[in-house]
Amino acid sequence: MKELGISLGNLPLVILPKSMKVKMKPSYPENQTKDFIERNNNRSEWVQEVARHFGEAQKQKRFWGLMFFLSDHVWNVSSRLIHFPFRNLTDVLKTIVRLKAKDIILFLFSLIRIESLLLLPGFPKSKEFKKFLDEQLLITVQTTSKKAPTTLASAGLTYAHLENSYVLGGIGELARFLVDFIISKGGEVRFKEEINGIQIEKKQSNILYSVHTRKNKTYFATSIVSGIPIWNLPKLLENTKNPSQKKLNQFLERRSNRYDKNIWGAFNISILMEDFLGDEDCIHFQFHLEEELPYGLGESIFVSLSHISDDKRCAKGQRVLAISTHAAYPESWDRREESYKSKKQEIISKVIDYLEKNWKGFSKNKILQIQSASPATWEVWTGRYQGRVGGIPASYFKNLLSYPSSFTPLKNFYLLGDTVYPGQGIPGVVLGALNLFKRLG
Numbered sequence: 112m113k114e115l116g117i118s119l120g121n122l123p124l125v126i127l128p129k130s131m132k133v134k135m136k137p138s139y140p141e142n143q144t145k146d147f148i149e150r151n152n153n154r155s156e157w158v159q160e161v162a163r164h165f166g167e168a169q170k171q172k173r174f175w176g177l178m179f180f181l182s183d184h185v186w187n188v189s190s191r192l193i194h195f196p197f198r199n200l201t202d203v204l205k206t207i208v209r210l211k212a213k214d215i216i217l218f219l220f221s222l223i224r225i226e227s228l229l230l231l232p233g234f235p236k237s238k239e240f241k242k243f244l245d246e247q248l249l250i251t252v253q254t255t256s257k258k259a260p261t262t263l264a265s266a267g268l269t270y271a272h273l274e275n276s277y278v279l280g281g282i283g284e285l286a287r288f289l290v291d292f293i294i295s296k297g298g299e300v301r302f303k304e305e306i307n308g309i310q311i312e313k314k315q316s317n318i319l320y321s322v323h324t325r326k327n328k329t330y331f332a333t334s335i336v337s338g339i340p341i342w343n344l345p346k347l348l349e350n351t352k353n354p355s356q357k358k359l360n361q362f363l364e365r366r367s368n369r370y371d372k373n374i375w376g377a378f379n380i381s382i383l384m385e386d387f388l389g390d391e392d393c394i395h396f397q398f399h400l401e402e403e404l405p406y407g408l409g410e411s412i413f414v415s416l417s418h419i420s421d422d423k424r425c426a427k428g429q430r431v432l433a434i435s436t437h438a439a440y441p442e443s444w445d446r447r448e449e450s451y452k453s454k455k456q457e458i459i460s461k462v463i464d465y466l467e468k469n470w471k472g473f474s475k476n477k478i479l480q481i482q483s484a485s486p487a488t489w490e491v492w493t494g495r496y497q498g499r500v501g502g503i504p505a506s507y508f509k510n511l512l513s514y515p516s517s518f519t520p521l522k523n524f525y526l527l528g529d530t531v532y533p534g535q536g537i538p539g540v541v542l543g544a545l546n547l548f549k550r551l552g
């Protein structure tokens with residue numbers, strides 16, 4: 112927003128005093144307090160809170176001290192070292208000359224997995240704490256402590272301690288705000304116009320891109336910045352004799368194949384219900400379930416509620432709950448399958464039963480409407496291949512050279528989004544876009 116010259120005051124934001132509450136499995140032997148773990152943006156309160164639940168106060172202090180040190184620096188480095196992720200050797204050299212001593216520390220910690228860090232003397236050893244980290248890492252960097260590099264993980268684990276806000280009307284309001292901004296600057300935004308092919312022509316030394324859509328329209332451009340996920344792109348450029356197009360297609364095919372295993376989808380349940388939280392000051396919750404959900408779904412659920420003061424998403428006295436969990440094997444969900452509806456129903460029942468038992472005030476009888484979405488639904492909603500909505504998990508980023516760049520072998524064809532810039536969700540997407548913008552001057 113700062114880069115666009117927009118004041119945050121122009122957005123309908125409510126600042127949240129607590130970013131998230133986490134409820135661990137009631138049956139964990141170490142879960143002695145049995146109540147919620149509360150996360151807010153006060154770092155020292157957080158260290159006390161985490162020690163209250165998992166013990167090992169000194170070790171917790173050391174662990175979180177390191178996480179905050181690394182994550183503060185990750186945000187700084189991400190916006191300073193704009194030649195990273197590297198396109199070529201020149202980018203590596205341009206980055207090396209800008210390196211500061213602290214950057215080297217980040218680099219070294221990027222080689223260590225969180226699981227290995229926890230094995231070192233002086234760091235927490237509680238199994239339940241590791242499970243807490245695993246489920247928090249999964250909703251941020253899309254992998255668990257076993258595979259999460261410490262540097263990227265530090266940003267994911269401390270997300271909840273930044274200032275957290277709620278957009279009245281929901282996240283769609285933020286998108287609408289940005290669309291209005293683009294239009295106010297003379298730009299155009301076209302909705303519901305799926306691209307079904309991109310052709311490349313070389314005219315003298317220039318490249319001309321023609322973009323075809325399902326509405327039978329063709330748009331011409333001399334540059335393209337694609338936000339389409341990497342898994343969807345190659346098929347838009349196939350069937351060609353043009354050597355430049357072939358080259359780009361092969362590059363994208365290789366990139367897409369490189370990040371093709373263990374990619375997450377999501378299963379969601381949306382509920383409209385009578386308000387049962389009243390003036391509770393937290394609207395984001397993570398619950399560890401007693402057992403993993405069936406069909407490759409997660410062992411925890413994330414619940415995000417509409418704010419009590421939000422009368423755009425529901426009437427006063429009601430709340431909207433968006434419940435989500437990770438779905439391994441998103442390709443296994445098929446809407447034509449006979450058991451499709453019963454599988455969804457089974458999951459809904461398990462989640463609702465759990466919440467009724469473990470969340471004070473939550474009751475089936477208060478539910479006014481309920482809907483669910485499998486990865487197959489997400490594929491319809493977003494067009495993302497197989498409903499893969501999780502981006503690239505941090506487990507792929509084993510060293511700095513394995514991070515993908517926005518540049519392609521073709522001049523003026525760039526890639527953005529959560530299948531390109533390494534990181535987490537929307538912050539990663541935005542940082543990638545800012546860096547590309549700076550590089551293109």
Ligand SMILES: Cc1cc2nc3c(=O)[nH]c(=O)nc-3n(C[C@H](O)[C@H](O)[C@H](O)COP(=O)(O)OP(=O)(O)OC[C@H]3O[C@@H](n4cnc5c(N)ncnc54)[C@H](O)[C@@H]3O)c2cc1C
Nearest residue numbers: 305306338339343377435493494500528529536537538540
């Ligand atoms: C349940 C859930 C909860 C999440 N919670 C958070 C969160 O709390 N915080 C966070 O930071 N992130 C969160 N994320 C992740 C975040 O939503 C994504 O990382 C982010 O939206 C990725 O942005 P993107 O622009 O790369 O991709 P997308 O948002 O998927 O945008 C890509 C766009 O390309 C369009 N497209 C695809 N193919 C074509 C085509 N052929 N022609 C035209 N258009 C096409 C799609 O329709 C889509 O609109 C969550 C994701 C899910 C599924």
